[in-house]
Amino acid sequence: MWVASMLLRGRSxxxxxxxxxxxxxxxxxxxxxxxxxxxxxxxxxxxLYLAVRxxxxxxxxxxxxxxxxxxxxxxxxxxxxxxxxWVETVRGRNGGLRLFEHSSALTVGEVVRAAESDFTLVxxxxxxxxxxxxxHRECVIQSQCRLKGILEAAREAFFRELDRYTIRxxxxxxxxxxxxxxxxxxxxxxxxVPAPAAPAASAGV
Numbered sequence: 001m002w003v004a005s006m007l008l009r010g011r012s013x014x015x016x017x018x019x020x021x022x023x024x025x026x027x028x029x030x031x032x033x034x035x036x037x038x039x040x041x042x043x044x045x046x047x048l049y050l051a052v053r054x055x056x057x058x059x060x061x062x063x064x065x066x067x068x069x070x071x072x073x074x075x076x077x078x079x080x081x082x083x084x085x086w087v088e089t090v091r092g093r094n095g096g097l098r099l100f101e102h103s104s105a106l107t108v109g110e111v112v113r114a115a116e117s118d119f120t121l122v123x124x125x126x127x128x129x130x131x132x133x134x135x136h137r138e139c140v141i142q143s144q145c146r147l148k149g150i151l152e153a154a155r156e157a158f159f160r161e162l163d164r165y166t167i168r169x170x171x172x173x174x175x176x177x178x179x180x181x182x183x184x185x186x187x188x189x190x191x192x193v194p195a196p197a198a199p200a201a202s203a204g205v
Contacts, residue, residue: 036112042077047087048177050087051168051171052174052177060097082097105166107166108167109160113159122147
């Protein structure tokens, strides 16, 4: 699982450029709320597998065997990736799935945003005092609170880092990844060049 533990440790640039010391205990508590779901993890793994495989069609069973992940969980993930237009599914006896060419340019951040449903680190991100059952009451320090700005900046930094890398980037170097995933490198096809025809014999010789 991916945990954003690097974002909120030690000293952090606060609102208006001021340094704000964030206690280690608090940062650990905040990090657990930023833990990505298995669904997001599996979405990234499927895209990575297909990018590394690059040729031919893969099956959900192939991916399940490679990662040791439940086939049922992967079916839901693949269905959603196909709906998003990132993975092509081919039906039939010899069908399977493969990565659309444009999908290798997807950033990790784009995938995470599409797979996750909530990046609300604290309740005031979405407002409070809605009156709904279980809703948090309005925070008494909201008008003077700097923590919300700090957390928003941390969330933005988190996505800036994820947006630096594409599926193509994380699929390199391909050879060791192929080995770990049980994939065989595609054989290099050497074109057969026909031999030049022998010159015709001269008449009368």
